[in-house]
Amino acid sequence: MTRLTHAGENKIAKEVAKTVSVPKVMPIYMSSVFSFDDVSTLDAVYDGTAKGYVYSRMANPGYDAVQEVLATAEQSDDALVFSSGMAAIITTIISQVKTGDHIISSPVLYGGVYDYLKNELPRFGVEVTFVDFNHDNIEKYLKPNTKVIYTETISNPLMEVEDLPAIAEVAHAHGCKFIVDNTFATPAVAQPLKWGADIVVYSATKYLGGHSDFIGGAVMSNKENMEHIHRFFTLYGSIMSPFDAWLLARSMRTLELRMKQHSENALKVAKFFENHPKIERVYYPGLDSSPYRARAEKLFIEGRCGGMLSADIAG
Ligand SMILES: Cc1ncc(COP(=O)(O)O)c(C=O)c1O
Known part of the structure; x- marks a missing residue:
């Protein structure tokens, strides 16, 4: 009976990998960890000389599949999926600031993000100024330590549409990253990266998922930003389950x-x-x-x- 612990695993996976057919739909890789024939192969994956997966907190074929779909939709270099929109947004913001930094944000935001910016970040020494982007001048509030400007494309709940190109211009003139929550719009309505945003964040729970059957988040940006955020993604561990990644990829088709x-x-x-x-x-x-x-x-x-x-x- 001890054989049952490993029967039907590696051998079949290797045989399937050698076949000349591929499944029409990406399989779900419900595997927390991946196995290797020897330590040198594992080392090769770690040092980037061989392509492979080690541990699903870092990468999983299902994330790669859905991330490719998301990057295609957003026309970004890359994407990452998270366990929730809040996880995607907080991990992205944390990746950009440290104690002593300053953020400018629109006050008209999803309540959870507003709470995080107003009450949580100051606990870690990050100052946040809320500015009405549509009726006030952002430049007045910029400081030498301002690192991030944050808004939603269509704000929740007043449905204000932000002037993304104008905000991007101010952000870039001052060396800040412009982060946009595009949840209400989706890439089928607006593509903020095209209008100057540096990083786009999503609650994939809403339209991207579209079927009310999972909670998820996503982040899209250029290669350099995504590599930086990936470090925090693996460190904080708020990953999407491979099953939810599969559901999200399915949803994105429509x-x-x-x-x-x-x-x-x-x-x-x-x-x-x-x-x-x-x-x-x-x-x-x-x-x-x-x-x-x-x-x-x-x-x-x-x-x-x-x-x-x-x-x-x-x-
Ligand atoms: C605009 C917006 N951003 C972010 C979030 C947070 O996403 P999640 O609930 O997937 O964590 C929400 C949730 O309602 C939202 O409406």
């Missing part, structure tokens, strides 16, 4: 179709609410009445504005 339909549906709902007696105000950048309509037209793909809208109820 992202554009879904976002087109979400955008159409949301515009119809927004127009309906705009004329509803019980609604005081509707926030949706696709509406002609939105102060962000022209900016959305310029920055967003085919005028799509995504599926999120908000409203003030009368009374």
Whole structure:
């Protein structure tokens, strides 16, 4: 019975690797650790002279597969997947700052990220200034130790569309990294890297995942930034499970179709609410009445504005 512990593992995996066919859909590699015939082969993988996987906190074929899909969608050099959007965002921010540094952020953010910036980072000696990017001048708040400017493409919950190229210009003139949460837009609506963002972060739990069946996060950027963030990814260990990576890759195949339909549906709902007696105000950048309509037209793909809208109820 002791043989059962290893029967059907390595031998079959090696035989499959030698076949001339490949599965149409990427398999799920539910393996925390990978095995090697000898220590010198393991060493070769560690020192980068051979391609292989060692331990799934560092890399897994399923992450590589979904990361390729994500990088293709975002037109970035590379991508990384995380156990949640918060994990992706916090790991990315931590990778860019140290005690004594300063961050400028929009105050209109997903609540968890706002809480982290306002209450957690100061505990580690990182100062955060919240600036209304649409009504104030960011440059006034820049300091010599400002390292990061942070915002969302479409802000949660007021649906403001940020002027990404203008913010990027300020960030780069001062040597700061511009990090954009593109969760509400997705790469089927906006691609912030094209508009000057350095790093794009996501809650993949929302539209990228699209089926409400897992929690996940993603980060996309150029090679240099991704290599830097990868160190923190393996160190902090907030990795996505191989099964969730598989679900995310599946979901990404239909992202554009879904976002087109979400955008159409949301515009119809927004127009309906705009004329509803019980609604005081509707926030949706696709509406002609939105102060962000022209900016959305310029920055967003085919005028799509995504599926999120908000409203003030009368009374
Ligand atoms: C815009 C935005 N960013 C980040 C997050 C955090 O993502 P997660 O819940 O996957 O950790 C959320 C969650 O609602 C969000 O709406």
